[in-house]
Amino acid sequence: MVNREEFIRDLQDLISDDPSMASGMDEEIIYKIDDLNIYGGFDMGIRGVDHRNLLFEGVTWNDIIHWGTVVVPETRSYISDQIIEQFEDLGFENLPTNNNHLMGFKEEDVEEIDEEIVEIDEDDIPYKIAVEFEKSKYEEIKRFDDGEILYKRFENGEVAHSSIFESYELLFDVVYKDRFIDSLNSIESENLIEYFGQENFDYLLENDSILQEKYDKVGLEERRILEEKILRERNKERDLDNDGSPDRIDIDDNRNAVQLISDLDIVKNGTSKEQMQRKSATNDELEL
Secondary structure (H helix, E strand, O other): OOOHHHHHHHHHHHHHHHHHHHHOOOHHHEEEEEEEEEEOOOOOOOOOOOHHHHHHOOOOOHHHHHOOOOEHHHEEEEEOOOOOOOOOHHHHHEOOOOEEOEEEHHHHOOOOOOOOOOOOHHHHHHHHHHHHOOOOOOEEEEEOOOOOOEEEEEEOOEEEEEEEEOOHHHHHHHHHHHHHHHHHHOOOHHHHHHHOOOHHHHHHOOOHHHHHHHHHHHHHHHHHHHHHHHHHHOOOOOOOOOOOOOOOOEEEEOOOEEEEEEHHHHHHHOOHHHHHHHHHHHHHHHHH
């Protein structure tokens, strides 16, 4: 068993090993015990330190919650049976120690949240579609009733990264833009347009010069491939005698009599040079 004082010493050792946990803004605190703050090591809005780092050997979530205050910047909440002005001033929600995501919510206290209470801006809809198109099964996206969007990425069933975005456009730019460019390169544009809708698809390209440039290059390549295909079909010669050689026709595969396809009018009359010679000889014999 680990007591509270030993836990604090372990936290101090943890901070000395990882300086990113030692400093930050109040909004980036993930745990507070006495005067000791543990920060989330945020970089470009993405948290680098997980609450699981606090689970030292012999320490439980119940210990962590009751010894100090667990703070979740992404959901703007903190776990405590006491109101803490530091977090209240930030607009964070207070969750009781016996009713939270770590210890479990009491079903009767859970409120249904309509994620679309704040109407999505019309200009943000194309980005919402793009985000949903590119999102993998290892990611989770939740839109809160105040319009903020929580992004989570999981590894081995645990949250590896999480961040809050003010719009789907910002989420798209930070997380999904490179994936969408890959989709432009690998998926036929007509299939993308069918999924997004022409208006939404055009909006994404028109408002981002990089996407427009990539799409224009893909369009040129698609047209080049199509033109080459049409040209091959147009110039393709028919293998009329099914011998695997479309550029020549064997009148009789048992004889060495070959006509080029340019002599097709003769072939259609069922003649060849050898046949013409045999026919001429026969006519000479009849005349005799």
